[in-house]
Amino acid sequence: MLLVDLQQLQNFLVIAQEENITHAAEYLHISQPALSRQIQALEKEFGKPLLIREAKKVSLTKDGVLLRKRAAEITNLVTKTNDEMRADHHELDGDILLGVSETDAIQVIGRAASRLISQYPKVTLKLRNGNNESILSRVNSGVVDLGLYFGQVDQTVFNSFALPRLNRFGALLPKQNPLATKGVITPDDLVPESLILYQGALDDGSLAEWFQRDIADLKITGTFDMYLSAKKMVESGLGIALVFDDLVDYQDSDLVCRPIAPEIAIPVSLIWKKYQIFSETVQALLTLVKQSMGVD
Incomplete structure (x- = not known):
């Protein structure tokens, strides 16, 4: 009969995630030797190695991969069962x-x-x-x-x-900008313009892909993480911003937001x-x- 408790399985999952016993011990707020002993006890109980131990990391053996899968299933089932049994009697806070x-x-x-x-x-x-x-x-x-x-x-x-x-990009620009009369704005329309761009889309390369050119070739006058800041920069005359079109309230301002093509839709x-x-x-x-x- 196997003598494995839930805490051992949960701790094993953390080691599998961190790929480092020391880091896992820090995450779990227990000592590294204590955690190592737990894993050694698991290996002794199952009669086979679960980890491949290297200088600065650990990886899972074939049996370790199987245990990770089963341990995740077991811990999820225990959590679900506990929630269901206590749902009518336990005050969450x-x-x-x-x-x-x-x-x-x-x-x-x-x-x-x-x-x-x-x-x-x-x-x-x-x-x-x-x-x-x-x-x-x-x-x-x-x-x-x-x-x-x-x-x-x-x-x-x-x-x-x-x-x-889906977060869809649109071009936020002043109503007096000639591009505001267009139904759809393309990369070629924006290349000559001063641009205010979302830093996350610069970092992940999605804007470079959309423009089909090196970002260094664009006239970027500002970047942002928060969309209210982008709106304020456009209002100040800094340039045209590519923003998620449903996040910026521009209805009562001198700005318009035009769709872009091809569309950029981010899940x-x-x-x-x-x-x-x-x-x-x-x-x-x-x-x-x-x-x-x-x-x-």
């Missing part, structure tokens, strides 16, 4: 930390959080604003529980599912660190979001 950039996909999370908080008033959703890169870093380091991320993430490091939103995903062990409160929110999306 605490903070849910969500890393966000500007996107109306936050409405999906907000609706789920509203349902949760109406049942458990001691729960609070706290947003941590940042750009795409900082959100990825915060999720990976555990500074936030969940994150809203633009584009695709490394599926070996993060879990994710796409939200029913938004809810992400969290693979094998993350959530609090019951965070797990409850994630479950509600999944239910609203029809995701298992």
Whole structure:
């Protein structure tokens, strides 16, 4: 009969994620020798090695890969069962930390959080604003529980599912600009112009691909992470901004937002660190979001 407890399996998943026992021990707030002994006990219990130990990292053996899969299934099942058994008798509380950039996909999370908080008033959703890169870093380091991320993430490091939103770029410009009379604005229209560009789209190469030229060849007069700042820069005469067209309120201003072609549509995903062990409160929110999306 195997004598393996849930905590051992959860700790093994963290080691598999971190690929380093010292880093995993720091993440788990236990000593490195204690964690090493746990893994040695697992290997003794199963009668086979689970890790390939190298100087600065560990990787999984074939049996270790199988255990990672089964351990994830077991811990998820235990969490789900615990939630179901305690749903009517347990008061949830605490903070849910969500890393966000500007996107109306936050409405999906907000609706789920509203349902949760109406049942458990001691729960609070706290947003941590940042750009795409900082959100990825915060999720990976555990500074936030969940994150809203633009584009695709490394599926070996993060879990994710796409939200029913696409961020579409448009060109925000003054009404008196001659390009404002056009129904659609193209890369060739913008190349001669002074441009204010989203830093995240510069970093991931999507704007270079759209312009079909080196970014250094463009006249970039400003970059931004927050869309209100982009609007203010356009109003000040700094240039034309490429922005997510549904995020900037320009209706009562001297600005217009025109569609661009070809279209740039960026998916938004809810992400969290693979094998993350959530609090019951965070797990409850994630479950509600999944239910609203029809995701298992």
